[in-house]
Amino acid sequence: MAEQALSDVKILDLTWYISGPYCTKLFADYGADVIKVERPGEGDPARKMGPFFKDDPHPEKSGLFLYLNTNKRGVTLNLQSESGKRMVKELVKDVDILVESFRPGVIERLGLDYETLEKINPRLVMTSISNFGQTGPYRDFKASELIIFGMGGSMKSLGLPEREPLKKGTGTPVLFSGGNTAAMMTMIALYAAKTQGIGEQLDMSLFQAQTGSIDRRMSELIAYQYNNEVTVRVDRRATRMFPYGIHPAMDGYWEIAAIGSQWPAVSKMLDMPELLEKWPNIMAQIMPGAREEFDAIFIPWCFEHTKKECVELGQKAGALCGPLATTEDMLQDAHFQDRGFWMEIDHPVVGKVTYPGAPFKAEEMPWQIRRPAPLLGQHNEELYCEKLGYTKQELVKLKEAGVI
Amino acid sequence: MAKLPLEGIRVIEWCPIWAGPYAGMNLADWGAEVIRVENRYHFPVYTRGVMLKTPEFLAMQTAGYAAFKKPGYKEETAHNCFVIFNAHARNKLSCTMKLQDPKGIEMFKRLIKVSDVFLESNAPRVKESMGLTWDAVKEINPRLIMLSMPGFGGTGPHKDYRALGAHQEGFGGHTYLRGYVDEDPTTTTTIYHTDEAGGINGALAVTMALYQRSKTGKGMYIDMAQVESSMCHLAQAIMDYTMNGRITESMGNRDYHGAIQGCYRCRDVGGKWLPPAPLMGIPEEIWVVDSWVNITITNDQEWEGFCRALGNPDWARDEKFSDHLSRLKNHDELDKHIEEWTRQHDANEVMYILQKEGVPAGPVMDEQDAYSDPHLRARGFFEQLTHADAGTHLYPGLMCRMSKRPNSLRLPPVRLGEHNEYVYKKILAVSDEEYAELEKEGHIGTDFAPEAIGGGM
Numbered sequence: 001m002a003e004q005a006l007s008d009v010k011i012l013d014l015t016w017y018i019s020g021p022y023c024t025k026l027f028a029d030y031g032a033d034v035i036k037v038e039r040p041g042e043g044d045p046a047r048k049m050g051p052f053f054k055d056d057p058h059p060e061k062s063g064l065f066l067y068l069n070t071n072k073r074g075v076t077l078n079l080q081s082e083s084g085k086r087m088v089k090e091l092v093k094d095v096d097i098l099v100e101s102f103r104p105g106v107i108e109r110l111g112l113d114y115e116t117l118e119k120i121n122p123r124l125v126m127t128s129i130s131n132f133g134q135t136g137p138y139r140d141f142k143a144s145e146l147i148i149f150g151m152g153g154s155m156k157s158l159g160l161p162e163r164e165p166l167k168k169g170t171g172t173p174v175l176f177s178g179g180n181t182a183a184m185m186t187m188i189a190l191y192a193a194k195t196q197g198i199g200e201q202l203d204m205s206l207f208q209a210q211t212g213s214i215d216r217r218m219s220e221l222i223a224y225q226y227n228n229e230v231t232v233r234v235d236r237r238a239t240r241m242f243p244y245g246i247h248p249a250m251d252g253y254w255e256i257a258a259i260g261s262q263w264p265a266v267s268k269m270l271d272m273p274e275l276l277e278k279w280p281n282i283m284a285q286i287m288p289g290a291r292e293e294f295d296a297i298f299i300p301w302c303f304e305h306t307k308k309e310c311v312e313l314g315q316k317a318g319a320l321c322g323p324l325a326t327t328e329d330m331l332q333d334a335h336f337q338d339r340g341f342w343m344e345i346d347h348p349v350v351g352k353v354t355y356p357g358a359p360f361k362a363e364e365m366p367w368q369i370r371r372p373a374p375l376l377g378q379h380n381e382e383l384y385c386e387k388l389g390y391t392k393q394e395l396v397k398l399k400e401a402g403v404i
Numbered sequence: 405m406a407k408l409p410l411e412g413i414r415v416i417e418w419c420p421i422w423a424g425p426y427a428g429m430n431l432a433d434w435g436a437e438v439i440r441v442e443n444r445y446h447f448p449v450y451t452r453g454v455m456l457k458t459p460e461f462l463a464m465q466t467a468g469y470a471a472f473k474k475p476g477y478k479e480e481t482a483h484n485c486f487v488i489f490n491a492h493a494r495n496k497l498s499c500t501m502k503l504q505d506p507k508g509i510e511m512f513k514r515l516i517k518v519s520d521v522f523l524e525s526n527a528p529r530v531k532e533s534m535g536l537t538w539d540a541v542k543e544i545n546p547r548l549i550m551l552s553m554p555g556f557g558g559t560g561p562h563k564d565y566r567a568l569g570a571h572q573e574g575f576g577g578h579t580y581l582r583g584y585v586d587e588d589p590t591t592t593t594t595i596y597h598t599d600e601a602g603g604i605n606g607a608l609a610v611t612m613a614l615y616q617r618s619k620t621g622k623g624m625y626i627d628m629a630q631v632e633s634s635m636c637h638l639a640q641a642i643m644d645y646t647m648n649g650r651i652t653e654s655m656g657n658r659d660y661h662g663a664i665q666g667c668y669r670c671r672d673v674g675g676k677w678l679p680p681a682p683l684m685g686i687p688e689e690i691w692v693v694d695s696w697v698n699i700t701i702t703n704d705q706e707w708e709g710f711c712r713a714l715g716n717p718d719w720a721r722d723e724k725f726s727d728h729l730s731r732l733k734n735h736d737e738l739d740k741h742i743e744e745w746t747r748q749h750d751a752n753e754v755m756y757i758l759q760k761e762g763v764p765a766g767p768v769m770d771e772q773d774a775y776s777d778p779h780l781r782a783r784g785f786f787e788q789l790t791h792a793d794a795g796t797h798l799y800p801g802l803m804c805r806m807s808k809r810p811n812s813l814r815l816p817p818v819r820l821g822e823h824n825e826y827v828y829k830k831i832l833a834v835s836d837e838e839y840a841e842l843e844k845e846g847h848i849g850t851d852f853a854p855e856a857i858g859g860g861m
Contacts, residue, residue, distance in 0.1 A: 006615070166656065200807065321566075339632070
């Protein structure tokens with residue numbers, strides 16, 4: 001197997017929670033040596049966030065933390081202490097990337113701002129991830145995943161017209177997406193640093209990443225410029241096109257969009273060629289009463305089949321469709337199993353658990369699990385003694401002083 | 405001042421709709437020369453419109469993310485004025501090739517020979533039928549990086565499944581995890597998170613591969629399933645299933661990690677107009693007046709701040725809201741109190757009042773709100789571009805800035821075949837006579853051929 005693409009890349013990871021750790025996880029999984037710095041005592045707040053293995057809220061059993069920190073080495077360090085700051089500066093000499101997600105202004109107060117660190121390492125790529133960025137009137141505002149999506153994303157268009165707008169899926173997909181964007185930007189900057197010999201500083205705002213996202217937001221912003229129209233929530237059940245949208249099945253739900261040129265696939269799926277004569281084109285379909293008449297045939301058909309059967313019959317006939325898969329369906333889906341997407345990872349405290357795997361695969365650029373997420377302070381000795389040359393006695397003193 | 409990171413990298417983009425083109429956009433934004441290869445004989449439905457020469461009455465019914473530019477609508481230029489396309493097409497070049505014709509494939513292969521990256525997101529059968537598989541293209545250019553990023557990836561039983569973004573979301577579990585807790589899932593609106601995740605990961609994968617190539621000198625094939633790259637964003641739900649066997653359901657707007665959280669209605673606004681679009685389910689014109697704010701209260705400290713901001717109302721002192729666990733238990737009732745207060749204020753007002761007390765809050769911004777947002781303006785997010793068919797407008801800009809590599813949008817959304825001359829003559833060194841011939845044979849042009857295939861409505 002080829003060497004991992006990022007096996008020569010070293011990262012100092014001063015991030016916590018979700019976006020920052022997801023950014024560095026993407027690097028670690030493709031080979032980077034990521035040194036994750038946590039606060040002594042409590043560690044990354046993600047250790048206190050669920051889901052927990054067997055619902056036991058133990059700092060080494062957070063599924064979220066375990067997922068976000070694979071392949072990283074973990075140390076504890078108190079960045080408020082002078083020794084802590086000095087040790088960061090020592091580590092910065094030898095890394096390619098530093099990622100931090102403190103509230104804006106904190107890194108300057110710690111004396112670990114880019115201007116200072118750049119002098120130590122001119123090729124350093126430093127990525128700062130924050131809710132609103134390092135500048136601008138909202139710089140110091142607090143946010144949550146919901147708030148970032150509401151401000152940046154296309155939330156106003158999700159949901160029913162008479163009800164409240166809705167967020168994306170349960171969990172924090174918007175924070176993952178922001179961390180993913182930070183990884184993309186950091187990778188682009190690293191490539192530039194490598195080919196041009198000049199480092200870079202990135203101001204990554206999660207709000208701005210959402211506002212520039214292709215998931216409808218950019219199109220809608222352009223549509224407003226073109227047509228002066230804002231986006232609204234639409235009850236999609238009111239559409240006159242059919243079949244279009246989410247439909248029930250015997251054991252759940254599935255979704256189909258077989259309109260226009262896809263329409264013949266539906267008659268094939270239902271084995272009812274007469275439908276094509278009855279409604280030959282979209283103009284016939286949008287006539288009053290047509291949809292109701294079709295639904296009277298179609299909905300009972302849906303209820304006679306499981307969501308899996310509906311999708312398989314639809315796909316066989318060439319219709320655009322898919323199930324509303326639950327997490328259980330996803331894990332059982334032969335496709336993702338066959339592709340080896342799921343990855344079983346062994347961890348000293350929780351043992352073997354299945355995790356989501358590689359977002360993309362290449363033989364010449366393997367994705368690999370070399371180690372599970374670190375226990376709190378697991379690599380203190382390895383890093384501080386072997387790399388920075390501290391003695392074990394000095395580690396004891398640093399521990400007593402609350403530095404590590 | 406340093407060059408843009410990807411200057412000197414040439415990318416061929418052969419991609420429909422969104423995820424692939426979004427990956428291309430991210431590469432183009434940071435300096436790559438991204439050339440879209442399009443085919444005048446294949447009308448890409450949803451990519452450049454809803455059908456070949458969409459009639460005006462239908463175009464006027466489009467809305468939101470799938471709208472055409474309506475003022476001055478012309479059937480002939482509609483494919484250059486479709487917002488799904490114009491959202492990703494800035495900073496790119498476009499050329500046309502008749503790919504059903506061996507000469508078109510030959511031109512395509514000549515372009516592959518002098519490119520660094522071949523980005524494609526078609527169903528696998530498309531590249532197979534055209535002979536543009538990895539096995540074929542690696543022979544032409546051993547330094548080539550090929551990223552194939554169809555919905556389901558290049559292998560596996562669903563490899564050839566037909567799906568739009570909506571259906572990919574379904575396979576990847578995201579649709580099931582959304583929606584109102586107390587409504588039927590048939591009401592759930594479509595999102596395109598697989599396009600977002602796929603596009604970001606596509607650009608990440610390509611740049612990582614360029615980095616690897618700078619060490620090994622070798623190109624590579626990257627296999628990405630948009631659905632998989634997006635599933636990685638749902639780790640909490642997935643890990644709860646694999647660790648505890650629990651199936652996560654939609655929680656509406658509630659926080660997975662136990663904060664008090666919701667979207668609350670604010671004072672109505674003046675009204676923004678939306679015309680009817682019956683095909684989309686908008687039967688009559690709408691005056692949009694609703695306005696909303698999101699609030700998250702994570703801990704006791706934020707709760708205290710929230711109470712202060714509201715002037716310590718009596719209801720907030722109720723035993724039911726005395727600690728975080730009680731507040732979670734009585735979330736529904738708490739929501740009613742919160743909304744009573746937010747209804748009296750503008751969404752922006754709520755944000756400022758609460759943020760002052762250290763409580764996370766922010767408006768649900770529509771497009772008009774975004775363009776007038778002082779923060780986005782202060783950060784110079786929107787940029788003005790002039791497009792030959794659509795006119796001069798502000799466009800959403802770069803997601804991120806670099807301090808040493810200043811950057812801005814360089815080119816407006818690309819029109820079909822706009823750079824044929826550059827691509828054929830400068831890059832492929834085609835002579836003037838040959839160019840004229842290719843034009844006559846239909847390879848080269850700036851519109852779709854009248855007989856172009858590709859379904860539609």
